[in-house]
Amino acid sequence: MPNTAIIEVHDLRKSYRGRAVVDGVSFTVREGEIFGLLGPNGAGKTTTVECVEGLRRPDGGRVRVAGFDPHTDREAITRLLGAQLQESELQPKITVREALELHSLCHRRPADWRTLAERLGLDGHLDQRFAKLSGGQKQRLFIALALVGNPRVVVLDELTTGLDPRARQDTWRLIEDVRDSGVTVLLVTHLMAEAQRLCDRIAVLRDGRIAALDTPSGLVARSSANTEISLTPSRPLDPRELAALPAVAAVRQREGRLVINGTDETVDALVGLLARNGVTADRLRVTDVGLDDAFLDLTGDDAPAVPDRTTATEA
Numbered sequence: 001m002p003n004t005a006i007i008e009v010h011d012l013r014k015s016y017r018g019r020a021v022v023d024g025v026s027f028t029v030r031e032g033e034i035f036g037l038l039g040p041n042g043a044g045k046t047t048t049v050e051c052v053e054g055l056r057r058p059d060g061g062r063v064r065v066a067g068f069d070p071h072t073d074r075e076a077i078t079r080l081l082g083a084q085l086q087e088s089e090l091q092p093k094i095t096v097r098e099a100l101e102l103h104s105l106c107h108r109r110p111a112d113w114r115t116l117a118e119r120l121g122l123d124g125h126l127d128q129r130f131a132k133l134s135g136g137q138k139q140r141l142f143i144a145l146a147l148v149g150n151p152r153v154v155v156l157d158e159l160t161t162g163l164d165p166r167a168r169q170d171t172w173r174l175i176e177d178v179r180d181s182g183v184t185v186l187l188v189t190h191l192m193a194e195a196q197r198l199c200d201r202i203a204v205l206r207d208g209r210i211a212a213l214d215t216p217s218g219l220v221a222r223s224s225a226n227t228e229i230s231l232t233p234s235r236p237l238d239p240r241e242l243a244a245l246p247a248v249a250a251v252r253q254r255e256g257r258l259v260i261n262g263t264d265e266t267v268d269a270l271v272g273l274l275a276r277n278g279v280t281a282d283r284l285r286v287t288d289v290g291l292d293d294a295f296l297d298l299t300g301d302d303a304p305a306v307p308d309r310t311t312a313t314e315a
């Protein structure tokens with residue numbers, strides 16, 4: 001993957017009625033990657049991408065897309081950047097063909113919309129009206145419309161919300177194809193599985209700030225409890241001794257089953273504790289937690305703000 005920055009966001013700030021909803025956000029998206037913005041409702045994800053798209057004027061900070069200011073260099077941004085907006089709608093009676101034709105007329109060097117329709121599996125639906133399309137077909141159309149201007153960057157906001165698992169999987173494959181064709185993807189998502197599957201790197205937003213920026217596996221690894229140990233001990237263990245294990249984050253006991261969240265260090269110490277007490281462990285399982293747990297850990301009330309570990313150039 002080339003290491004060239006295509007989107008640069010530095011100290012971005014935006015307030016609504018005196019309330020800071022984006023509060024000093026900085027990140028860089030490299031050309032050719034899928035970069036995710038992940039965060040709870042109201043964290044400032046959409047506001048951030050709208051500033052990148054030039055749809056909102058930042059109160060402070062600097063945003064550049066391939067060196068252009070999205071707010072002032074409108075012509076360049078229209079050429080460079082395609083966007084699928086959250087909760088997009090089209091005229092109910094417009095057909096797929098009409099929508100693609102119309103949007104391609106808005107661009108100076110459009111992609112061949114017929115090829116695009118074929119690539120996105122819409123060629124069998126060209127005469128279908130927008131209102132009659134399924135959720136998955138609508139999303140494919142929005143992706144096609146975002147790509148019809150031959151952009152170098154595409155912004156996808158809550159792309160698969162409301163889709164069934166099958167349509168979601170299909171859409172994910174499409175996004176990977178888009179990335180493989182050389183287009184950089186900035187993806188806003190709530191879905192951990194989506195972020196984990198698609199994103200090369202993820203910025204976790206919380207209260208308008210970046211709580212963490214890393215690869216999906218890096219986020220999981222930096223979570224304070226990235227390992228879950230579950231077992232049925234041959235006899236109960238002292239809860240105080242369990243709570244005192246190194247790097248332990250949580251201990252739960254239910255119906256004789258013990259579940260401990262911690263790290264590899266916790267596993268080693270637990271093995272020692274069992275041996276010292278002459279306790280055997282039935283059905284012992286040690287599993288890596290996923291991004292879900294890491295996300296909760298990073299966006300929870302006690303979560304510290306952590307700088308980006310994937311590049312030394314970002315603030």
Ligand SMILES: Nc1ncnc2c1ncn2[C@@H]1O[C@H](COP(=O)(O)OP(=O)(O)OP(=O)(O)O)[C@@H](O)[C@H]1O
Nearest residue numbers: 016017021039040041042043044045046047048190
């Ligand atoms: N035009 C606006 N006027 C006033 N407040 C706004 C406006 N747009 C967004 N907000 C507020 O700014 C905050 C951040 O909103 P934003 O849509 O950026 O968050 P988000 O992370 O994308 O949330 P969601 O996941 O729910 O879409 C929210 O509290 C929202 O209510």
